[in-house]
């Protein structure tokens with residue numbers, strides 16, 4: 343691994359080592375660009391991963407204080423990771439592409455009250471080759487001739503019920519999980535603890551793919567347990583470096599040629615807002631007043647049903663499966679946009695707390711006692727951008743480093759309320775078709791997809807970044823994570839984040855060669 347001096351301004355500083363930051367770092371390092379990656383969380387190894395959701399939640403999740411308002415949990419509005427690898431440690435590996443019409447949301451959906459829809463500043467023609475590169479990098483099962491993963495019992499229940507009620511587009515999903523030995527990593531052994539981190543490394547995570555590959559180039563230095571609190575700029579408004587607290591809690595300043603922020607959409611917005619100055623009083627790259635706005639999540643709601651025979655839904659790849667039929671845009675259903683249906687398991691202790699809020703007594707415990715008969719579905723749908731759903735800085739409360747904590751505000755758009763009701767009906771219908779005797783709804787999970795808070799836009803006033811993720815205001819300041827999403831679409835976001843990071847690395851390299859940054 344390379345080592346760069348704090349005063350060395352030749353390196354690009356990447357903030358965060360997750361899907362966006364880890365990928366961008368490796369792509370730049372492979373192209374000969376020097377990179378310092380500052381990551382707030384610790385560096386684990388595969389040996390640190392145990393098959394226990396509770397233990398790994400505490401080890402990997404972002405547990406620094408946040409405040410949720412609107413309909414969010416007040417203390418834990420969103421679930422992401424603070425560890426090398428970012429949320430690619432907790433994630434499930436689902437890797438669908440966005441649909442072409444979703445990239446043109448404003449054109450497709452027209453003027454919708456209380457939304458701030460725009461079209462993405464790039465279309466499928468520009469994106470599709472980068473999707474193919476991302477799928478190849480991540481070894482996505484079911485793409486480029488790679489076999490699909492096998493279906494576990496929970497998937498088989500979903501697939502059979504879905505087909506029975508008329509759905510057709512059903513398979514074990516494009517998954518960034520090895521279906522065969524690949525990239526010096528084993529194939530999935532169906533252990534069933536994917537969101538605890540995958541102890542054998544079959545699931546793609548930047549921790550053991552992008553990060554070590556970047557290190558092997560000699561152009562890359564990772565500094566773990568290094569929390570960036572401010573980005574600095576010069577009198578001309580170009581960024582010059584960052585302040586961060588190192589492993590020992592000492593405040594350091596790292597100089598930079600350019601800065602790429604990939605802290606996951608809440609932390610990215612928080613950092614840009616916290617880097618306000620006399621020149622940029624509203625925060626960096628915020629002349630449009632769009633930093634932190636248009637926060638989108640994809641709703642996630644679940645149906646858990648008691649089935650007539652054992653399912654053992656905890657066994658096998660946790661979320662390998664999808665029903666795509668409802669992802670279409672079809673106003674005859676009473677809402678615009680679409681949603682996917684996916685298999686999902688939960689551990690018993692989670693179900694005891696969430697399967698029936700406020701539930702108590704014989705009926706609930708009788709269902710829990712039949713844990714082996716439970717089947718689960720998660721429905722995930724397009725979330726419209728709303729300027730009022732946003733990240734701001736708490737004016738009073740600071741974290742352990744003295745940085746204002748983020749306030750995350752989110753409320754459903756009426757369209758989402760309609761889509762959720764439809765999704766719950768369809769989820770229950772799938773299980774009923776196979777004789778479910780009881781179905782429970784889980785409707786208040788924390789957000790796991792954080793998007794849109796520094797979005798790409800054609801017009802400067804509509805967003806924060808251009809189609810390369812370069813901020814409209816500062817040409818050597820980039821955003822490199824899910825914050826970039828102009829709209830959410832209905833697809834899980836990580837494949838798109840990785841595709842955009844690969845594309846951004848090509849742009850940054852060419853800007854360096856042209857002497858622009």
Ligand SMILES: Cc1cc2nc3c(=O)[nH]c(=O)nc-3n(C[C@H](O)[C@H](O)[C@H](O)COP(=O)(O)OP(=O)(O)OC[C@H]3O[C@@H](n4cnc5c(N)ncnc54)[C@H](O)[C@@H]3O)c2cc1C
Pocket residue numbers: 357358359360361362363380381382383421422423424425426427428429430432433434435436437537568569570571604605606607609610613661790791792822823824825834835836837839
């Ligand atoms: C349980 C779960 C399941 C999921 N399943 C899927 C799935 O199947 N498919 C899918 O597409 N997506 C899934 N996701 C979402 C996916 O993990 C994220 O979309 C993706 O990882 C986001 O990438 P990112 O680069 O924006 O942020 P992250 O991957 O979260 O990386 C951000 C990194 O930045 C670091 N950081 C933040 N602020 C700072 C700072 N100030 N200084 C230094 N470092 C900082 C963080 O510690 C973190 O490591 C899931 C998420 C969860 C929680």
Ligand code: SF4
Pocket residue numbers: 519529530531532533534535536537539540541542543544545658659660
């Ligand atoms: S089921 Fe597969 S991807 Fe999930 S933890 Fe096990 S080996 Fe890893």
